[in-house]
Amino acid sequence: MKELNLKIKYSRWELLLQRLFFSFLVVQVCTSMKIFSSQPEPNGLVNYIDFTFLGNPYINTILQVFLFIFAAFYIWGRFMPISVAYMFFYLVALGTLKNSQGAISHGTQIVALVLLGQFCAYCWCSFLKFQKQSIKTKDNLTHHNLAFDFTQQAIAAAYIVAGIMKLINPPFVWRMGLPIPAGWIRDLPFIAVGIIKTHSQQYYNTLSEETLERGNIIANWIISHPNLTRIVLSGGLFLELFAFLLLLNRKWSFIIGLSLIFMHWGIFEIMQLKFNNNIYVLLIYTVNVPFLILSVNKLWKNNW
Amino acid sequence: MVKKNNQLHQNSTFKKISFRRIFWFFKNIPYKFMFILILLSLWLGEWYPISNFPMYSNFGNSTYFVYITDSQDKPIPLKLEFGFHAAFLKKAYNSRLKKFSDRENIKQNINKQVKAGEELLQYIVSEINPKVNNYTEYQKLKLWKVIISIKNGQIVKKRKLIAELELL
Numbered sequence: 001m002k003e004l005n006l007k008i009k010y011s012r013w014e015l016l017l018q019r020l021f022f023s024f025l026v027v028q029v030c031t032s033m034k035i036f037s038s039q040p041e042p043n044g045l046v047n048y049i050d051f052t053f054l055g056n057p058y059i060n061t062i063l064q065v066f067l068f069i070f071a072a073f074y075i076w077g078r079f080m081p082i083s084v085a086y087m088f089f090y091l092v093a094l095g096t097l098k099n100s101q102g103a104i105s106h107g108t109q110i111v112a113l114v115l116l117g118q119f120c121a122y123c124w125c126s127f128l129k130f131q132k133q134s135i136k137t138k139d140n141l142t143h144h145n146l147a148f149d150f151t152q153q154a155i156a157a158a159y160i161v162a163g164i165m166k167l168i169n170p171p172f173v174w175r176m177g178l179p180i181p182a183g184w185i186r187d188l189p190f191i192a193v194g195i196i197k198t199h200s201q202q203y204y205n206t207l208s209e210e211t212l213e214r215g216n217i218i219a220n221w222i223i224s225h226p227n228l229t230r231i232v233l234s235g236g237l238f239l240e241l242f243a244f245l246l247l248l249n250r251k252w253s254f255i256i257g258l259s260l261i262f263m264h265w266g267i268f269e270i271m272q273l274k275f276n277n278n279i280y281v282l283l284i285y286t287v288n289v290p291f292l293i294l295s296v297n298k299l300w301k302n303n304w
Numbered sequence: 305m306v307k308k309n310n311q312l313h314q315n316s317t318f319k320k321i322s323f324r325r326i327f328w329f330f331k332n333i334p335y336k337f338m339f340i341l342i343l344l345s346l347w348l349g350e351w352y353p354i355s356n357f358p359m360y361s362n363f364g365n366s367t368y369f370v371y372i373t374d375s376q377d378k379p380i381p382l383k384l385e386f387g388f389h390a391a392f393l394k395k396a397y398n399s400r401l402k403k404f405s406d407r408e409n410i411k412q413n414i415n416k417q418v419k420a421g422e423e424l425l426q427y428i429v430s431e432i433n434p435k436v437n438n439y440t441e442y443q444k445l446k447l448w449k450v451i452i453s454i455k456n457g458q459i460v461k462k463r464k465l466i467a468e469l470e471l472l
Contacts, residue, residue: 034387036431037430038427038430038431040427041399041403043351043352044350044351044354045352092352095353096352101392101396101427102395102398103391103392103394103395103396104350104395105391105392105395106355106357108353109352109353112352113341113353113354115353116353117337117341120337149334153334153336153338153341154337154338154341157337157338157341157342157345158341158345158355158357160338160342161342161346161355161356161357162357164342164346165357165358166361169358170361183362184363187362190364190365192454192459193363193366193367193459194363194367196452196459196461197368197452198391200369200371200390200450200452201371201390201394202390204369204371204372204379204381204382204390205381205382205383205384205389205390206381206384207384216459220459223454223458244335244338245333247333247335
């Protein structure tokens with residue numbers, strides 16, 4: 001009998017609430033995404049498959065109906081490999097088409113990566129079952145537990161990669177003849193031009209005057225306080241690089257998750273860049289709102 | 305005396321943060337899938353849903369953005385009117401610019417910027433749903449580029465017209 005080494009066992013209700021919240025997010029992301037009729041700069045699967053058929057409103061409506069059906073199965077916890085596969089491939093099709101317009105955005109990748117992680121976990125469990133290597137189960141929840149485990153690993157991977165890119169992308173800082181990957185921290189005060197850019201872009205989205213003035217104030221403050229900017233903002237880099245700590249246990253998952261949400265809030269306040277999907281995913285799978293809800297409910301039942 | 309020193313060393317925090325503890329710490333982290341995803345992301349780069357998340361990983365002392373005006377040079381609220389974000393517009397312009405030439409040649413030859421700009425405006429018009437938005441009332445779409453840089457501790461902005469498109 002093969003036993004999967006799962007550190008933390010999550011309860012039935014906790015996993016159910018997670019699936020419920022996450023399926024809402026997937027449906028919201030898929031139904032609100034702008035669908036394009038062309039793919040001028042192919043990216044990912046668009047190199048091999050023409051996804052412009054999604055631009056046909058009739059086909060897309062049918063696909064969305066199936067999305068609702070499979071999301072219901074997903075919440076119920078049945079036919080998991082097929083349900084997750086459908087949600088994953090539909091989101092990938094929409095996201096790839098969107099990213100094939102010559103403008104790559106990173107708003108929905110985290111949701112797709114979580115679905116990829118869950119898809120791999122459920123397929124792995126099905127494969128073991130098929131191989132007659134029955135998995136040691138606790139309340140028949142092992143496959144959901146493994147999916148949660150892979151989900152957290154996918155989230156950590158996304159942040160670690162973002163951190164690594166900040167180390168290897170900018171030119172190295174040379175100290176005593178040694179290359180130090182601290183170019184990002186050295187160049188941080190140049191974020192001021194990026195702030196002016198994002199605030200101006202925000203202005204041209206809606207022509208709301210306040211954003212321009214706000215951007216100027218923040219950018220000028222950064223230019224006049226370069227070292228303080230380096231100290232404050234470099235915390236985000238270390239947080240990304242140490243995101244793997246969220247895999248350690250519930251406490252670390254909560255701390256790292258909450259810190260990453262705080263980082264996204266800071267990015268929005270400074271740069272007007274929204275990463276709502278990242279925040280929702282962090283709330284569901286790292287801060288673990290379902291667990292908090294159940295804990296409060298338990299306390300309430302026991303009269304605090 | 306030596307015995308006393310050894311005892312002191314054993315009771316110190318160095319013992320607590322031993323290699324064994326660090327090994328235990330990392331052994332308790334499930335990492336295989338995470339490790340595969342990290343390697344895939346660094347290898348493939350942008351391949352949806354895989355991404356190496358390169359945004360804001362490198363800062364320069366200048367950047368730019370683009371926006372669209374009507375024939376009277378009045379800015380058009382891109383999100384409200386066309387359903388596109390200005391950030392999307394900049395990235396789409398940048399990718400078309402790269403397609404025509406590398407950056408050094410673009411600086412020498414302004415025509416390539418015009419070509420990229422015109423292609424972008426045509427693309428924008430092709431993606432607008434005429435039933436939703438009567439864009440022809442603008443008569444003309446103009447694409448502007450604003451270069452932002454830091455010079456002598458001051459933020460400097462330079463604006464220039466890139467391309468125009470007559471609307472019928």
